[in-house]
Amino acid sequence: xxxxxxxxxxxxxxTLFGVLLLTFVVIQFVPGGPVEQYLAxxxxxAAGSGGAEGGGLGYRGGQGVDPKKxxxxxALYGFDKPPTERFVQMLGQFARFDLGRSFFQNKDVWQLxxxxxxxxxxxxxxxxxxxxxxxxxxxxxxxxRAGSRFDLVTTLLVLAGYxxxxxxxxxxxxxxxxxxxxxxxxxxxxxxxxxxxxxxxKVVDYLWHICLPVTAMVLGSFAVTAMLTKNAFLExxxxxxxxxxxxxxxxxxQVLYGHVFRNALLPIITGFPSAFIGAFFAGSLLIETLFSxxxxxxxxxxxxxxxDYPVVLGTLYFFTLIGLVTKLISDLCYVWVDPxxxxx
Numbered sequence: 001x002x003x004x005x006x007x008x009x010x011x012x013x014x015t016l017f018g019v020l021l022l023t024f025v026v027i028q029f030v031p032g033g034p035v036e037q038y039l040a041x042x043x044x045x046a047a048g049s050g051g052a053e054g055g056g057l058g059y060r061g062g063q064g065v066d067p068k069k070x071x072x073x074x075a076l077y078g079f080d081k082p083p084t085e086r087f088v089q090m091l092g093q094f095a096r097f098d099l100g101r102s103f104f105q106n107k108d109v110w111q112l113x114x115x116x117x118x119x120x121x122x123x124x125x126x127x128x129x130x131x132x133x134x135x136x137x138x139x140x141x142x143x144x145r146a147g148s149r150f151d152l153v154t155t156l157l158v159l160a161g162y163x164x165x166x167x168x169x170x171x172x173x174x175x176x177x178x179x180x181x182x183x184x185x186x187x188x189x190x191x192x193x194x195x196x197x198x199x200x201x202k203v204v205d206y207l208w209h210i211c212l213p214v215t216a217m218v219l220g221s222f223a224v225t226a227m228l229t230k231n232a233f234l235e236x237x238x239x240x241x242x243x244x245x246x247x248x249x250x251x252x253x254q255v256l257y258g259h260v261f262r263n264a265l266l267p268i269i270t271g272f273p274s275a276f277i278g279a280f281f282a283g284s285l286l287i288e289t290l291f292s293x294x295x296x297x298x299x300x301x302x303x304x305x306x307x308d309y310p311v312v313l314g315t316l317y318f319f320t321l322i323g324l325v326t327k328l329i330s331d332l333c334y335v336w337v338d339p340x341x342x343x344x
Contacts, residue, residue, distance in 0.1 A: 012324045019320050024087050027309055099314030104306055109314035119189060119295030126214045131221040139229025146234060162223030167286040170216035184212050187292035213291045232264040
């Protein structure tokens with residue numbers, strides 16, 4: 001076991017290196033980097049000042065930029081060094097878990113991520129617990145009533161929900177319940193008068209705001225978990241030990257929850273770590289952007305749009321590392337749940 005864990009940890013190093021290298025190379029060919037955006041904003045400011053103060057000053061953006069000033073701007077963002085040197089420097093920083101400093105927000109990337117993390121955690125926890133809290137009992141009920149009208153109707157509803165992307169469902173929820181009916185707010189996680197509310201009113205206000213984004217995020221994972229639970233139970237119910245337990249006179253409830261339940265939940269329990277982390281990071285980008293929730297997803301999206309490369313690479317490094325560790329924990333859960341599994 002120890003040697004397996006050590007091998008997996010060592011394999012994370014080339015994986016992280018490959019992800020960072022590929023992203024860094026792609027960034028070098030993306031037009032409109034931070035230097036260009038800085039110059040564009042400076043030209044826009046100069047044009048606005050010229051228009052406001054008259055023709056004496058005028059717009060000077062077309063006259064070019066002083067080469068010394070341009071070199072200072074490049075040095076400010078670290079682009080005065082060759083790409084290879086910048087990449088090696090970045091790897092050294094990441095090895096010390098120093099993710100750098102944002103170009104445009106003048107904050108450490110770690111500080112930005114800590115500030116945005118509560119929103120993503122809030123979405124992730126609700127998505128995870130609702131998905132598993134409803135989908136697992138539904139999957140068990142579908143397996144017990146396999147082939148019945150209940151099984152057919154719930155399958156159609158679950159697959160219909162799974163076929164609708166979360167982003168599209170979010171748009172529909174916003175248009176219908178946020179725009180036309182005005183039952184729910186269109187953006188944000190709390191109201192503007194949050195600090196003035198009592199504790200009970202804060203809870204109601206929070207749940208009121210979180211309802212639509214969580215609903216949009218839940219359906220996809222909900223469908224997968226429900227169908228996985230059903231199929232796992234059906235597979236176990238057909239096995240010989242179930243017939244033996246029934247032949248010994250055990251009730252159907254004892255057979256189902258005393259023998260089948262533990263074995264059928266093996267693939268679901270081992271998927272807990274991945275589902276738990278995925279609920280925080282995987283599905284929150286579009287939902288946070290759509291509902292204007294200031295979380296990690298929106299932070300990553302804005303960093304890509306503004307070419308804030310330290311935030312882009314820092315969050316990518318963090319997400320990749322979390323994903324690799326989560327995958328290792330998922331594999332180790334197989335041994336914890338089922339001692340028959342051997343990594344040898």
